[in-house]
Structures are given as C-alpha cells and as structure tokens.
Amino acid sequence: MSIRSLLHPLGFLHRADLLDLGWSAERIRSATADEGCTLLRRQWIVAPEAPAIVRSAAAAGARVTCVTATSLQGVWRPGHDDTGHVRLPPHSSGRCEGARVHRSLETVAPHPRSLIDRLENALAAVADCLGYEDALAVWESAVRIDLVSREHLMAVPWRGPRARRLAADVGDQSDSGLETLGLVRLARAGVRMRQQVRILGHRVDGLIGTRLVLQFDGFAHHRASDRRRDIAHDRRLRLSGYTVLRFDYHEVVNDWPRVEREILAAVAQGLHHRPRLP
Incomplete structure (x- = not known):
C-alpha cells in the first residue's frame, strides 16, 4: 500500500489516516519523501500535483x-x-x-x-x-x-x-449558471422565462410566452456533434414558427445590457406570442 493510493482526488491526505492504518511515524516520513510528497504542518501530506490553493491551505492551517x-x-x-x-x-x-x-x-x-x-x-x-x-x-x-x-x-x-x-x-431547473443568470435578470426586468421546456423533441434553456426561445451557450466549447445538433434544432424551431435567440458566455456575463435589450425588443414586437412571419 502506498501513500498515493490513499490520496484524496485533489492530492492530499491527513497523517492521522495513515496512523489509523498502523503506519509508524518513521514509515510515514520515509514514504512521504520516497513518493515525492510533502508533509505540511506535521499533519497534511500533499502531492506535488495538488492544486496550488490546496497546498496553500494546508500550509496555512x-x-x-x-x-x-x-x-x-x-x-x-x-x-x-x-x-x-x-x-x-x-x-x-x-x-x-x-x-x-x-x-x-x-x-x-x-x-x-x-x-x-x-x-x-x-x-x-x-x-x-x-x-x-x-x-x-x-x-x-x-x-x-x-x-x-x-x-x-x-x-x-x-x-x-x-x-x-x-x-x-434556489431552483432545480437550471441546466447552467448562465441560465440562472438569465432567469433572474429577466425577472427583474418584468419578463417571465420558463426553463427547460421540451419543444420538438429537445429541451430549450428558456421560453418566453409561447414562441420566443432563448438558448445560453456555456464557456466550454461544444463538441462539433453537439454544436451541429443545436444548430439543426434551431432551424427546426424557426421553420415551426419560433423565434430563437442564442447567446454565448461572453454576452451573458460581460454584455448583459445588450442581451436584455434584444430580448425586450423581441417581446415588444410580439415575437413571444405569434409565429414569425416571412
């Protein structure tokens, strides 16, 4: 049994865990050094690959x-x-x-x-x-x-x-942090957004009224197959009379006033209650 086999996924272990397993103080010192770990404050064994903040916390108690x-x-x-x-x-x-x-x-x-x-x-x-x-x-x-x-x-x-x-x-409908931000900010502007509504076989992040669909893309890049699926679903929604507004992470987090203006403009045009005409 090695220290590394017992480490927390974030790369640390309390010395008392080894003592409970019958390890002697000398064995702990030797194994810690041999396996490239560090003993901090005489109780935390930290691996070199542990996140820096974990190491800092251990050193500071x-x-x-x-x-x-x-x-x-x-x-x-x-x-x-x-x-x-x-x-x-x-x-x-x-x-x-x-x-x-x-x-x-x-x-x-x-x-x-x-x-x-x-x-x-x-x-x-x-x-x-x-x-x-x-x-x-x-x-x-x-x-x-x-x-x-x-x-x-x-x-x-x-x-x-x-x-x-x-x-x-706190709710249990949001599929992402961006969705929560959109929900709260639109409510503050007097707009009710329903979350995770299933339309044409797929859930959408938000639906205002019966026809205005909002989609919020997270910071992490989608796989190409996921992106193609999202775009295809957007096309199907538009062909079925829905208006689709899709926003990315940067827009929601750093440019919300513009996002809100565009959503409110769509509502003002009545796009949330009627099919979009050609």
Whole structure:
C-alpha cells in the first residue's frame, strides 16, 4: 500500500489516516519523501500535483472554501475572478498569501481530515462573498450536478440572511449558471422565462410566452456533434414558427445590457406570442 493510493482526488491526505492504518511515524516520513510528497504542518501530506490553493491551505492551517471549493467539485463558477478562497477560524491571526480569507462562523462542523470545506460551509461563504445572481447560479449548479438537493438546502439552519434567501429561492431547473443568470435578470426586468421546456423533441434553456426561445451557450466549447445538433434544432424551431435567440458566455456575463435589450425588443414586437412571419 502506498501513500498515493490513499490520496484524496485533489492530492492530499491527513497523517492521522495513515496512523489509523498502523503506519509508524518513521514509515510515514520515509514514504512521504520516497513518493515525492510533502508533509505540511506535521499533519497534511500533499502531492506535488495538488492544486496550488490546496497546498496553500494546508500550509496555512486553512480549508479551501467558497467558490474555490465548489468549483473543485464541478460546480459552475462565475468567470470574473479566479482568486483562491480559504477559511480560517474566526479568531485566527493566520494568513494565506494570495488567497481571499474567510473567517465567518461555520454552518456545520468541518471534516477534521479534509482540506476542502464542507459543502454547506462553502455555499454559505458563496452567499456572503458573491452578489445574489452569481451566488444563486452557484447554488443551483450544485443542485444540478447532484452534490446536494434543493430540499436539503431548504432544511439547513443557515446563519446569515443571504444564505437563507438563497435557500428559499434556489431552483432545480437550471441546466447552467448562465441560465440562472438569465432567469433572474429577466425577472427583474418584468419578463417571465420558463426553463427547460421540451419543444420538438429537445429541451430549450428558456421560453418566453409561447414562441420566443432563448438558448445560453456555456464557456466550454461544444463538441462539433453537439454544436451541429443545436444548430439543426434551431432551424427546426424557426421553420415551426419560433423565434430563437442564442447567446454565448461572453454576452451573458460581460454584455448583459445588450442581451436584455434584444430580448425586450423581441417581446415588444410580439415575437413571444405569434409565429414569425416571412
């Protein structure tokens, strides 16, 4: 048995896990060096390929939290900031260079042998750290990929009002963070968008009225086959009398006022309630 066979997928291991398996202190020291790992703060064994923020958290006696912790688990992350986020105890004077440090009280007790904050704590940090729209997009992404259920989020006794608001508002329909942003922003403009409506055999991201289809393309590039499928579905929708507006990541995140103007213009023309005429 090697240390590497026991590492967390993010490249760390608590020294106590090896002691529980009967490893001696000398064996741990020897194996750590032989396998190219590092022992930090006498308790965290970290592999060289571990993300830099994981190594920094271990060295600082912190835990990775907020959008960094959620994104490492596959949750959508707003693209405007890639700073690492860590949590230190509220009264700690510790520092973590290059990271944003959170010191708020935990919602739930952290796992003592993990460098990644519990999901509830990470989501509470997201609620306090991001604006409402981005935070809701992160929460709904966590629900979408089955990290947590909407029912669980509603049942957690959140400490802060922002987390409680998100727990009350979080939905389970969004297929992407962009979709959540579109939903919230259009609602603020007085436009109701229905999500994930099935039309002509495929789901669309949003439908306004009965005829205006909205599609939001994520930051990651689609495979060519997926892109061809999307374009073919757009053609079928148009030939069936729907108006289709498709927006990419940059437009939704960085140019929303223009996106909103175009959607509102389509609504003003009545394209959400009647077939588009030739």
